[in-house]
Amino acid sequence: MMARDIIAGILCAVGTFFFILGTTGLLRLPDVFSRLHPSTKCDTLGGCSVLIGLMVHSGFSFDTLKLLLIVAFLLVSSATCGHAIGRSAFVKGIPIWKKGLEREE
Amino acid sequence: MKKFFSLLFIAALAILLLYVVSNMPGMGEEDVPTRQNVIPRYLENAEEETGTENVITGVILNYRGYDTMGEVTVIFTGLAAVIAIIGRERRGKNYAYTDLSEIASSVIVRIAIIFLAPLILLFSFYTILHGDVSPGGGFQGGAIIGASLIIFTTIFGLWESTSRIPQKLRFPLEGAALLSFFSVGAIGIIGGGNFLTYTLPRLTTSLQPAVRTWLTLLVEIGIGVGGAMVFISILFALLREEGGVVGY
Amino acid sequence: MDWVINLVLIALLIATAVSAILARDLLAAVIIFSCYSMIMALMWQRLQAPDLAFTEAAVGAGVTTVFFVITIFKTRRKEER
Numbered sequence: 001m002m003a004r005d006i007i008a009g010i011l012c013a014v015g016t017f018f019f020i021l022g023t024t025g026l027l028r029l030p031d032v033f034s035r036l037h038p039s040t041k042c043d044t045l046g047g048c049s050v051l052i053g054l055m056v057h058s059g060f061s062f063d064t065l066k067l068l069l070i071v072a073f074l075l076v077s078s079a080t081c082g083h084a085i086g087r088s089a090f091v092k093g094i095p096i097w098k099k100g101l102e103r104e105e
Numbered sequence: 106m107k108k109f110f111s112l113l114f115i116a117a118l119a120i121l122l123l124y125v126v127s128n129m130p131g132m133g134e135e136d137v138p139t140r141q142n143v144i145p146r147y148l149e150n151a152e153e154e155t156g157t158e159n160v161i162t163g164v165i166l167n168y169r170g171y172d173t174m175g176e177v178t179v180i181f182t183g184l185a186a187v188i189a190i191i192g193r194e195r196r197g198k199n200y201a202y203t204d205l206s207e208i209a210s211s212v213i214v215r216i217a218i219i220f221l222a223p224l225i226l227l228f229s230f231y232t233i234l235h236g237d238v239s240p241g242g243g244f245q246g247g248a249i250i251g252a253s254l255i256i257f258t259t260i261f262g263l264w265e266s267t268s269r270i271p272q273k274l275r276f277p278l279e280g281a282a283l284l285s286f287f288s289v290g291a292i293g294i295i296g297g298g299n300f301l302t303y304t305l306p307r308l309t310t311s312l313q314p315a316v317r318t319w320l321t322l323l324v325e326i327g328i329g330v331g332g333a334m335v336f337i338s339i340l341f342a343l344l345r346e347e348g349g350v351v352g353y
Numbered sequence: 354m355d356w357v358i359n360l361v362l363i364a365l366l367i368a369t370a371v372s373a374i375l376a377r378d379l380l381a382a383v384i385i386f387s388c389y390s391m392i393m394a395l396m397w398q399r400l401q402a403p404d405l406a407f408t409e410a411a412v413g414a415g416v417t418t419v420f421f422v423i424t425i426f427k428t429r430r431k432e433e434r
Contacts (some may be wrong), residue, residue: 037194073221073224075219076217076220076221077221080213080214082215083211083213084211087211087214091208098297136365157402160403160404161404162404202426232407240403240404240406240407241404241407242404243401245404245407245408245411248408248411248412248415248416251414251416252411252415255415255416255419259419336416339420340419340420340423341425342422343420343423343424
């Protein structure tokens with residue numbers, strides 16, 4: 001009983017940490033393409049960690065299956081959303097952050 | 106000066122409203138009038154009187170059936186207003202901006218939609234048909250059907266959607282959905298009860314629960330299909346480009 | 354512990370509502386409004402009204418946002434000053 005709670009707590013803490021990282025990256029990074037990187041990947045990882053933590057916490061029941069389904073949908077939809085945003089930004093010709101490309105003499 | 110007066114007016118209004126709110130009985134307190142008459146009656150008798158396990162569905166469809174009927178009429182009036190302003194689709198091909206664009210939709214997104222949209226549809230049918238037992242019901246399920254068809258339309262284009270769900274199909278479905286509500290109400294009168302009560306006193310008592318369940322289900326399906334068709338029709342009307350001219 | 358979550362949700366609700374009004378970019382206002390609907394759905398769920406939460410999440414955050422985005426796409430994106 002105790003071990004399960006501790007594992008669930010650790011997983012939820014890891015998920016929250018990745019959410020904070022993703023949000024920080026979304027706010028701090030300069031252009032669309034670099035913002036996509038934290039906002040999709042870290043949200044997928046953070047969300048899945050929190051949901052797996054909840055699965056561990058709830059024990060084996062019907063809720064576990066529901067949470068597993070949510071994990072599957074989150075993986076599919078978040079990755080697809082990231083791809084769609086990046087593709088439409090590229091097609092529309094939104095400028096890339098050029099500052100890192102130039103060599104400083 | 107004008108700004109100052111409007112700010113003063115807003116502040117006075119806020120103080121008045123906050124004063125009134127502070128004098129209202131708190132949420133969930135014992136001495137609220139609704140807690141003494143209506144809520145206990147609903148909670149105790151709803152399952153027995155309406156035959157639905159989910160009390161909210163019982164209240165929406167049975168006790169407050171007239172309200173729901175008015176709301177459904179309002180939704181269809183909204184659709185009528187949108188159609189009156191924008192116009193129905195033409196015969197032949199209807200295009201949206203995305204159909205006319207040179208850039209094709211992404212393969213990855215298409216595959217994801219093919220995977221997700223049927224599951225969303227399945228969930229919406231569960232929500233409609235399970236509305237009397239679990240949270241959800243006709244309108245919620247209809248909105249979810251609408252959402253799944255909306256993501257299908259945004260990716261695969263208006264022409265694909267309108268050829269699958271043509272106006273020939275949507276017109277009768279919208280009419281039948283609205284009519285099902287009123288006809289179930291009329292069945293109540295014919296069966297010897299009141300309008301929109303699902304009990305039919307003229308029938309034998311052993312048949313009553315089954316008839317009640319089926320009538321409730323019919324109304325749920327009617328609201329669900331009607332809501333979905335209204336959302337889809339508004340979407341198609343908004344998306345359609347006039348004369349194939351690319352806007353924006 | 355419950356009141357902390359409620360307070361955070363209410364603060365977010367007010368923040369999203371005010372910023373949706375103040376946003377000059379109408380597309381940003383629509384996206385903020387869909388966030389408002391999502392937080393409102395969470396509030397309904399916390400008030401033990403799952404039916405309303407369902408409706409708010411499906412209609413407010415899903416369908417209405419798409420309608421607004423299509424309308425903005427067909428008219429004008431920036432608010433006139």
